[in-house]
Amino acid sequence: MEPTTFVLFGATGDLAKRKIYPALFNLFVDNKLPESFSLIGLGRRELSDEAFQANVEQSIHTFSRRKTNNPDLLKNFLRTFRYSVLDIDRKEDYQKLLKLIEQREEELRIVPNRMFYLSVGPEYFEKIAANIKESGLGTADGWKRLVIEKPFGHDLQSARDLNEQLSKAFAENEIYRIDHYLGKPMVQKLEVIQQSNPVLHAIWANNYIANVQITANETVGVEERAGYYDHVGAVRDMFQNHMLQLLMMLTMHLPNVSNSELVRFKKKKVMENLEPLLKQDVGANVIRGQYKEGSIGGKQVVGYTSEPGIASTSMNDTFIAAKLQIDDFFWRGVPIYIRTGKRMHEKSTRIVIEFKEPNTNLTQHHDESQVPNLLVFEISPNESITLQLNSKDPSKNGKYKPIQIDFHESQEDVPEAYENLIYDALQGDPTFFAHWDEVELAWAWVQPILDAFQENLVPLHHYAAGTNGPAESDALLAANGHHWWFDSKIEQVNQSSEEKYFAHHTN
Numbered sequence: 406m407e408p409t410t411f412v413l414f415g416a417t418g419d420l421a422k423r424k425i426y427p428a429l430f431n432l433f434v435d436n437k438l439p440e441s442f443s444l445i446g447l448g449r450r451e452l453s454d455e456a457f458q459a460n461v462e463q464s465i466h467t468f469s470r471r472k473t474n475n476p477d478l479l480k481n482f483l484r485t486f487r488y489s490v491l492d493i494d495r496k497e498d499y500q501k502l503l504k505l506i507e508q509r510e511e512e513l514r515i516v517p518n519r520m521f522y523l524s525v526g527p528e529y530f531e532k533i534a535a536n537i538k539e540s541g542l543g544t545a546d547g548w549k550r551l552v553i554e555k556p557f558g559h560d561l562q563s564a565r566d567l568n569e570q571l572s573k574a575f576a577e578n579e580i581y582r583i584d585h586y587l588g589k590p591m592v593q594k595l596e597v598i599q600q601s602n603p604v605l606h607a608i609w610a611n612n613y614i615a616n617v618q619i620t621a622n623e624t625v626g627v628e629e630r631a632g633y634y635d636h637v638g639a640v641r642d643m644f645q646n647h648m649l650q651l652l653m654m655l656t657m658h659l660p661n662v663s664n665s666e667l668v669r670f671k672k673k674k675v676m677e678n679l680e681p682l683l684k685q686d687v688g689a690n691v692i693r694g695q696y697k698e699g700s701i702g703g704k705q706v707v708g709y710t711s712e713p714g715i716a717s718t719s720m721n722d723t724f725i726a727a728k729l730q731i732d733d734f735f736w737r738g739v740p741i742y743i744r745t746g747k748r749m750h751e752k753s754t755r756i757v758i759e760f761k762e763p764n765t766n767l768t769q770h771h772d773e774s775q776v777p778n779l780l781v782f783e784i785s786p787n788e789s790i791t792l793q794l795n796s797k798d799p800s801k802n803g804k805y806k807p808i809q810i811d812f813h814e815s816q817e818d819v820p821e822a823y824e825n826l827i828y829d830a831l832q833g834d835p836t837f838f839a840h841w842d843e844v845e846l847a848w849a850w851v852q853p854i855l856d857a858f859q860e861n862l863v864p865l866h867h868y869a870a871g872t873n874g875p876a877e878s879d880a881l882l883a884a885n886g887h888h889w890w891f892d893s894k895i896e897q898v899n900q901s902s903e904e905k906y907f908a909h910h911t912n
């Protein structure tokens with residue numbers, strides 16, 4: 406890997422502590438950091454290099470998936486970490502930073518390849534990018550890259566404005582937009598699983614698939630982020646980015662051999678072919694929800710509007726479910742249901758593909774014991790792929806018996822999303838980052854929903870914390886004769902197969 410200087414804005418912040426340092430440490434242990442590597446941490450508060458290194462060490466002890474008592478290993482890892490005070494608004498601080506970087510590049514004999522990681526609020530992105538350009542930090546002989554975290558804008562217009570500003574300092578191929586769902590190991594496998602298994606490739610289309618369900622449920626509420634979350638809601642926080650990225654990764658059709666360019670092209674195609682939603686049609690296709698008080702895992706929790714920092718009159722969405730259609734050769738006519746919510750019954754991110762019933766001969770008696778074939782991708786908290794098939798159960802008088810073929814990834818030693826993404830960014834591989842085209846198309850698709858919510862054209866349905874969301878989300882699927890798979894307790898249909906599934910997945 407090429408020599409790199411990792412310039413971390415927001416080095417004293419929460420994201421750096423919880424995700425970035427542990428990811429870098431794990432990469433170091435796996436020999437996946439460049440041999441010549443220098444890290445410069447930046448923040449407003451005064452810290453010596455030693456105090457900074459001690460803070461990083463603490464974060465590794467607390468948050469890394471790999472625990473270590475090996476002081477030499479840690480010392481070795483931290484030896485190239487330096488800290489410098491920088492106020493984002495002060496131009497002279499960038500000059501000081503340039504000097505420090507150059508000095509370190511010389512000491513460590515590092516080619517001036519610089520990766521600027523902005524682990525700061527999005528309101529600072531434009532200012533930092535402009536100052537990097539103006540100060541000369543980005544005009545050395547090596548490469549430069551900018552890594553930014555979502556949110557990339559608040560709506561279509563602000564996203565365009567942000568992008569225009571960033572592109573004055575960095576070319577598109579130098580910008581790495583992190584969507585951490587793209588770093589999840591199972592999401593990274595979706596492409597390969599579909600592409601390199603002819604048996605799946607052949608049935609990845611509307612003549613075999615009845616519907617697709619993409620769920621990202623969380624049990625947590627708004628946590629300590631009231632100020633942020635009450636302005637964004639589930640639609641901006643999860644749907645516009647993570648959920649649409651999952652949709653793109655699942656539905657793009659790749660040939661056997663592909664590369665990052667092709668992945669981007671195919672993802673863009675998915676978004677271009679997504680049937681647009683008009684503002685007046687949002688109500689028929691999108692369910693807006695907000696949690697009220699309830700119980701999760703036996704613990705009583707307050708409703709959204711009683712959370713600290715949330716106004717009692719807030720109409721913010723903490724749940725969204727939507728029905729989408731991709732108007733292309735492969736997916737035309739297949740409803741794609743997406744939902745995400747806070748304070749749901751369980752934490753689970755999964756994709757379910759429900760296949761069409763094989764017996765289309767209506768004169769033939771339909772056996773109620775037969776279940777649809779399902780292909781289930783569990784993305785988190787555990788990873789697995791399950792294929793549900795029908796078999797015969799001799800003890801049931803020859804009735805059908807659902808069986809599951811399971812593949813479970815051992816959860817030990819699975820790299821975290823940030824490890825995968827930082828590694829890719831260091832290598833200059835953009836495959837699992839959000840390209841501007843996708844981001845813009847995603848905002849454009851979501852904009853009528855934002856407008857409809859803003860103008861209160863869509864009812865806000867309340868759901869008790871600890872449930873599967875508002876009843877209207879079930880009705881959205883029931884209108885097409887479908888239902889959400891694997892929703893706990895409330896399922897009546899095919900319960901035995903789901904019980905089996907649960908029994909297996911909770912072991």
Ligand SMILES: NC(=O)C1=CN([C@@H]2O[C@H](COP(=O)(O)OP(=O)(O)OC[C@H]3O[C@@H](n4cnc5c(N)ncnc54)[C@H](OP(=O)(O)O)[C@@H]3O)[C@@H](O)[C@H]2O)C=CC1
Nearest residue numbers: 415416417418419420448449450492493524525526527554
């Ligand atoms: N925390 C998380 O889990 C996640 C965060 N994100 C995103 O990552 C970004 C950072 O979040 P997070 O770490 O939680 O934020 P924090 O508030 O914890 O940290 C902010 C960091 O920015 C620095 N900072 C703030 N203002 C200035 C300034 N004017 N000049 C220089 N440095 C400044 C702070 O330095 P100092 O304290 O020294 O002033 C601190 O290091 C945000 O965009 C957030 O949306 C995305 C996904 C998850």
Ligand SMILES: O=C1O[C@H](COP(=O)(O)O)[C@@H](O)[C@H](O)[C@H]1O
Nearest residue numbers: 585621623625642643647754785
């Ligand atoms: O980006 C975000 O994601 C988390 C959920 O991430 P996960 O990896 O735990 O599924 C969500 O809680 C947060 O609100 C959102 O900003």
